[in-house]
Amino acid sequence: MPANVRVNWPDGGSMMLPTLWLRDVCPCPDCRIEQTQEKRFHLAALESVSVASLCADAEGLKVTWSEGHNSVYPRSFLEANHVRDQPKWRPWSDDYSPGYFDFTTFLSDRVYAIRAIEEFLEAGVLVLTNSPTEELTLERLAARLGPIREVLFDRIHNVKVDPKGYNVAHTSLPLPPHNDFASYSWPPSVQALHMLANEATGGRSTIYDGWAVLQAFRQEDPAAFDVLCRVAVPFREFDDGNETFACEPIIRLNPNGEMGIFRYSNQLMQVMDPLNPDTAAFYDAYYKLSRRLITSPFNRRFRLHGGEILVVASHRILHGREAIEDAGFRHLQDAYFEHDNVRNMLTVLERTHD
Ligand SMILES: [Fe+2]
Ligand SMILES: [Zn+2]
Structure with missing residues (x-):
């Protein structure tokens, strides 16, 4: 035939x-x-x-x-063109600063929500302001971001300084750039961080345009970039009742060779096999990338105030926190969503007419 x-x-x-x-x-x-x-x-x-x-x-x-x-x-x-365009992301420009949108208007006004979601799909970041400082407010975002992506430990996660916490986020230590749940084969692709109260000094939020960093790294050192696409790395997050583990490369490209998942978590990364010949090559590339990341201009720092919700496209954007300097009350809740569902919402909102 x-x-x-x-x-x-x-x-x-x-x-x-x-x-x-x-x-x-x-x-x-x-x-x-x-x-x-x-x-x-x-x-x-x-x-x-x-x-x-x-x-x-x-x-x-x-x-x-x-x-x-x-x-x-x-x-x-x-x-006809049978290639369906995905919304284009753009690396942060030199003068990029996160877009702030009012929480209530985001939920109630269709055109405003479209603008906010478009900004989110391009920049990977959105900050919602004037949200209620009540627990579980993040549940209300499902109306715009799609259903909550549940993971183990909790549906809505609490981040407070807690001597019994299972994660470095529950201490006052600084948090280097990371995304959450690298220990899942498909980590949550959207994360919302809701600050209920922030009376502590220090603890500024940090965000990094991970894909922009990777793009520059790929140009500069394609061989090291390839190693990070190829070598699987173990990640684990656990407590007495939960055990999550995934062994995946730091960088996963989509079938077009474009950025897919950037999986980066110093705290969850496990000990690799030193006898595996890939380990030395991996560490060489990982060290170079990590140095580049922490000195990268694709990095913004700001204080997340009570009533603000930081939403990040977490396969692209890494987040972190500076050290918390005093014990003023600070309470953050986290929930996860999925990028596919956010894109769905944009299509549905654009189809609807007021
Ligand atoms: Fe985190
Ligand atoms: Zn036919």
């Missing part, structure tokens, strides 16, 4: 189309479920696939398949 079908249009243009693709995408009502636009025809139902005859005219392409089925493809369909 020929792998491609050549189509010669009467006006002189031509195109090569994969034969199996062409049969698979037949738009006729027998091959599609009209109600849902889903595919009904399943290629595997045919023992072989080949063209018996075809005819291209001004309107489109007619194909009779050897199995007997007739397909009609409008020319506009064959020439």
Whole structure:
């Protein structure tokens, strides 16, 4: 069976189309479920696939398949761009500062919410202001960010200085840049940090444009970048009742070779096998990247006040905290969401009309 079908249009243009693709995408009502636009025809139902005859005219392409089925493809369909654009992220510019949006308006005003979500998808960061300083306020964000992504330990996580805490965040120590739950194979892709009270001195929030740092690192040292895409690193987070563990590379690219997941957590990273020949190469690359990260200009520091919610695209943006200097009351709640659901919300909001 020929792998491609050549189509010669009467006006002189031509195109090569994969034969199996062409049969698979037949738009006729027998091959599609009209109600849902889903595919009904399943290629595997045919023992072989080949063209018996075809005819291209001004309107489109007619194909009779050897199995007997007739397909009609409008020319506009064959020439359409079938690549769906994802919203574009942009690395922070020199004068970037996080966008602040009012919590109540974000929840109530469609056009305002669209603006905020667009800003979030581009910059990876959003700060919501004037939110209630009540526990579980983060639940209300589900109306805009989609359902809470639950992980072990808690649905809504409390961060206070706590001598029994399971994580360095529960101490007054500084927190180097990280994203949460590197110990999950699919870590949460959106994190919301809600400051309920911040009367402590110190403890400024830090955020880093991780993908921008990685992009520069990739340019400067592509071999080291590749090592970080390849070598799996163990991460663990646990307490008496929970045990989470994942062994994954620091950098996961998407199928187009673009940034996918930046997994970075000094605190959760486990001891690697020193006898594995990859370990030395990994550490060389990891050290270079980490030095670059902590001195990076893609870094912003600010005080998160009571009533403010920092939302980050956490496969891209790392967060941290400077040391807390005194014991003034400080209470933060964290919840996680998923980036897919935020993108869904943008589409739905754009479709809706006031
Ligand atoms: Fe964190
Ligand atoms: Zn068909």
